[in-house]
Amino acid sequence: MPAPALETALDGVRLHVVTGKGGVGKTTVASALGLALARQGRRVLLVEVEGRQGISQTFEVAPLGIEERRLVHDPSGGELWGLSVDATAALLEYLQTFYKLGRAGGALEKMGVIDFATTIAPGVRDVLLIGKVYEAVGRTTGARRGHGPLAWDAVVLDAPPTGRVARFLGVNEQVADLARVGPIHSQAESITRMLHDPRSRVHIVTLLEEMPVQETADAVTQLTGEGFRVGALVVNQVRDTVPPAVLDTDLDADEVEEQVRADLATVGVRSGARTVGGLLAEGRAHAQRLALERELTTEVEALGHPVLRLPALAGGVEDGGVSVLADALVEQGVR
Numbered sequence: 001m002p003a004p005a006l007e008t009a010l011d012g013v014r015l016h017v018v019t020g021k022g023g024v025g026k027t028t029v030a031s032a033l034g035l036a037l038a039r040q041g042r043r044v045l046l047v048e049v050e051g052r053q054g055i056s057q058t059f060e061v062a063p064l065g066i067e068e069r070r071l072v073h074d075p076s077g078g079e080l081w082g083l084s085v086d087a088t089a090a091l092l093e094y095l096q097t098f099y100k101l102g103r104a105g106g107a108l109e110k111m112g113v114i115d116f117a118t119t120i121a122p123g124v125r126d127v128l129l130i131g132k133v134y135e136a137v138g139r140t141t142g143a144r145r146g147h148g149p150l151a152w153d154a155v156v157l158d159a160p161p162t163g164r165v166a167r168f169l170g171v172n173e174q175v176a177d178l179a180r181v182g183p184i185h186s187q188a189e190s191i192t193r194m195l196h197d198p199r200s201r202v203h204i205v206t207l208l209e210e211m212p213v214q215e216t217a218d219a220v221t222q223l224t225g226e227g228f229r230v231g232a233l234v235v236n237q238v239r240d241t242v243p244p245a246v247l248d249t250d251l252d253a254d255e256v257e258e259q260v261r262a263d264l265a266t267v268g269v270r271s272g273a274r275t276v277g278g279l280l281a282e283g284r285a286h287a288q289r290l291a292l293e294r295e296l297t298t299e300v301e302a303l304g305h306p307v308l309r310l311p312a313l314a315g316g317v318e319d320g321g322v323s324v325l326a327d328a329l330v331e332q333g334v335r
Contacts, residue, residue, distance in 0.1 A: 006306040006333045009231045013201045015137050015194065016156045016231070019165040020205030021215045025236040027054035028317050029205045029310065030158040032325035036334045038078035039326060042153035045136055046071070047083045049129040050160060055082045058322055085132045087125045126171040127188070133157055134191045162204065162219040166226055169195050169202075201231030206300065208235060208293040213300060220303050233305050235297070237312040239290075256280065308332050 016037075018030035027048070034046035045068060048055050053063045059071050064084035072080040137155050142148025160168045172188040172195075194200060202223055206216040220230055260279055261271040269275070301307055310328055313321045 003301070003304050003306050006232060006308070007335070009201065009306050010335060012199055013231065014150075014152075014154055015133070015200040016154060017159045017165075017169070017200065017202040018156065018205065018234075019159045019162050019202060019219065020234075020236075021163070021212045022161045024205045024207050024212050025310075026161070026205045027052075027158050028058060028322060028325065029203075029234050029236055030156050031055060031058045031317075031322050032310070032329055033203070033334065034080050034154075034156040035072060035322060035326035036329040037154050037156070038072055038080040039074050039076055039330060040335060041074075041076040041078045043079050043081075043151075045081050045083060045152045045155045046158070047085060047133055047136065047155060048158040049085045049133070050158070051084065051086070053084065054158065055084070058317055060318070083136070085129050087128045126168050130168070130172060130191055130195075131187065134187075134194055137194060159202075162215050165202070165219065166222045166228070169223075169228055170226055196227050196229070198229060201229050203231045203234055205234045205236055207237055208296045208300075210292075210296065213296045216300065217303060220305070230305050232308050233300055233303060234308045234310060235300060236310045238309045239293075239312050308334070 016030075016033060018026055018033065020026040020029070030048075031046060031054075034044045038044045046055055048064070055071075056063045059082070061069075061071060061082075064082045066084070066086050068081045068083045070079055071082045074080070133155065136152060139151040140148040141151050159165050170192075172191040204216050204219055206212040216233060220233075223230055257276060257280065260276050264271040264275070308329060309332070310325050313324060315321060317325070
């Protein structure tokens with residue numbers, strides 16, 4: 001079955017969850033996606049939940065805190081804001097919202113109860129982190145909760161890696177089963193509905209390497225099997241393509257060697273056996289690498305979701321690299 005069009009996969013989406021195997025550039029892609037959306041006049045919140053301060057490093061700003069901070073004001077009128085969600089602060093906010101603890105919440109923190117609750121059970125921590133994202137997605141600008149325009153046109157979540165993202169997103173469903181009544185049950189059910197709603201999509205970042213591609217395929221199967229909607233598959237660090245003729249492995253070896261010697265002589269480089277042999281070995285390795293990448297590209301495309309490609313940047317994301325990636329996403333139809 002052909003993959004749905006990118007426009008269909010992104011139409012009306014308000015929560016963009018970005019995941020991927022560790023080391024594939026997940027935070028960079030989340031940042032580029034947030035910037036791409038902001039460049040189209042939207043007010044976007046970029047959220048991280050792992051405490052690594054990856055967003056602040058990407059945009060070269062001071063570490064983010066528990067209050068939203070504006071990262072970019074675009075000429076289109078759009079804005080990109082950043083937030084690093086802290087489980088302790090989220091729990092204090094939760095206790096105040098539902099139980100009106102006020103100063104008692106601060107007393108609990110001083111006694112160590114808050115740290116105990118957020119570290120002794122990882123599931124509790126995940127509930128609090130997702131709860132803060134849920135609050136941001138549904139927040140309105142009216143004087144009363146739930147009234148007035150939405151505060152954010154889109155929220156981009158730099159989520160945990162693929163190895164635990166399904167458990168992270170599904171934790172509230174387990175909580176709802178455990179807490180049968182009360183505000184905890186109600187909020188857990190509301191968060192679960194939001195994450196399964198068509199307006200929430202999980203985008204998976206990969207490299208054209210065997211392990212990341214296999215983990216991407218596993219994540220697609222697991223996420224869809226648990227009712228989450230996969231959006232786009234983002235292939236990061238794509239290198240320039242080479243014409244197929246250059247990779248022709250049936251070329252006569254002696255002819256290739258003579259051509260290399262001739263090319264070296266043209267630019268005034270001595271064509272000794274070591275130099276020529278090294279260049280030929282490097283060329284063969286590069287050809288094999290590109291052939292593998294073509295095979296892996298076919299595997300990614302066969303997963304049945306829109307595929308976005310981001311170029312490899314020689315200088316990384318420093319000095320405007322994330323802006324280049326945002327432009328590439330816009331050019332491919334990210335709206």
